[in-house]
Amino acid sequence: MHSREDFRYEHCEETACWLQGRVRTPPTIAIICGSGLGLLADTLSNPQAFPYSEIPNFPTSTVPGHAGELVFGMLRGTSCVCMKGRFHVYEGYPLWKVTLPIRVFKLMGVKVLVVTNAAGSLCESYKTGDLMIIKDHINMPGLASLSPLTGPNDDRFGPRFPSLLDTYDNNLRSTALDIAHRLGHSELIHEGVYCMVGGPNFESVAEAKFLRILGADAVGMSTAPEAVVAKHCGMRVFGLSLITNCVVQVYEVEDFVDHNTVLEVSKWRSQILQDLITELVATIKHQEEDRQDME
Numbered sequence: 001m002h003s004r005e006d007f008r009y010e011h012c013e014e015t016a017c018w019l020q021g022r023v024r025t026p027p028t029i030a031i032i033c034g035s036g037l038g039l040l041a042d043t044l045s046n047p048q049a050f051p052y053s054e055i056p057n058f059p060t061s062t063v064p065g066h067a068g069e070l071v072f073g074m075l076r077g078t079s080c081v082c083m084k085g086r087f088h089v090y091e092g093y094p095l096w097k098v099t100l101p102i103r104v105f106k107l108m109g110v111k112v113l114v115v116t117n118a119a120g121s122l123c124e125s126y127k128t129g130d131l132m133i134i135k136d137h138i139n140m141p142g143l144a145s146l147s148p149l150t151g152p153n154d155d156r157f158g159p160r161f162p163s164l165l166d167t168y169d170n171n172l173r174s175t176a177l178d179i180a181h182r183l184g185h186s187e188l189i190h191e192g193v194y195c196m197v198g199g200p201n202f203e204s205v206a207e208a209k210f211l212r213i214l215g216a217d218a219v220g221m222s223t224a225p226e227a228v229v230a231k232h233c234g235m236r237v238f239g240l241s242l243i244t245n246c247v248v249q250v251y252e253v254e255d256f257v258d259h260n261t262v263l264e265v266s267k268w269r270s271q272i273l274q275d276l277i278t279e280l281v282a283t284i285k286h287q288e289e290d291r292q293d294m295e
């Protein structure tokens with residue numbers, strides 16, 4: 001188990017202050033770009049980019065398809081920050097470090113986290129290139145006590161025992177579903193359960209069958225810790241998986257997946273993902289304005 005000895009609120013504060021001193025407009029929405037999905041960040045207007053290596057306390061990206069840059073800018077009149085590359089446990093980072101950016105965003109005033117990923121399908125009816133709105137997750141490392149919330153709790157972020165009910169915001173899910181239908185993607189869009197595994201190996205046949213029996217519709221090596229930390233500190237979360245491959249659940253099949261295939265499919269579907277997220281961001285802006293009026 002990773003220790004949280006190195007984690008302090010002050011680390012996040014230091015990073016947030018560093019960024020706040022440089023960023024033109026503080027963000028209200030944070031978007032995490034999954035494997036090969038960094039093109040999303042290129043849609044921001046008036047962008048300001050910071051390589052992870054320059055940001056105090058930030059880890060660096062080591063996975064192809066994760067550029068390793070924080071990009072601030074405007075999307076449909078809303079100030080956003082895009083993580084062009086995320087961190088994974090299999091890169092050797094402890095979970096508090098994998099999720100450090102989320103807490104930094106919180107301190108900068110972010111209200112909504114949009115998290116995207118590339119994932120393998122376990123559900124028979126999903127096809128490569130489909131999209132899955134995440135309605136819930138199974139956090140395999142979390143169930144085995146590998147949680148980003150392990151260790152002393154800092155109440156300034158959230159409670160010791162947070163509820164995960166409605167982690168993937170109901171309202172954002174139905175809004176995204178409507179948008180997908182409106183954009184003509186009814187054939188591609190699904191809602192399902194994402195399962196996080198540690199990786200970096202892809203699943204064995206027996207593991208894939210096991211995860212399907214557990215109720216998972218798609219599997220990947222990220223997202224759940226980010227969503228847990230966002231929910232813990234009171235953000236609304238929207239999660240979207242791009243199905244880059246169908247996970248093999250029978251023996252004697254030559255159809256194995258590799259990271260290049262994942263990146264190719266991500267590139268192929270990037271535009272559809274961008275359109276959907278852009279429309280969603282525009283709607284969130286109005287929702288957040290209405291919320292503020294009611295407060």
Ligand SMILES: O=P(O)(O)O[C@H]1O[C@H](CO)[C@@H](O)[C@H]1O
Pocket residue numbers: 033034035063086088116117118119199220221222223258259262
């Ligand atoms: O979850 P993201 O970062 O999109 O990446 C997915 O793609 C990689 C495997 O090809 C793994 O890192 C898996 O988690």
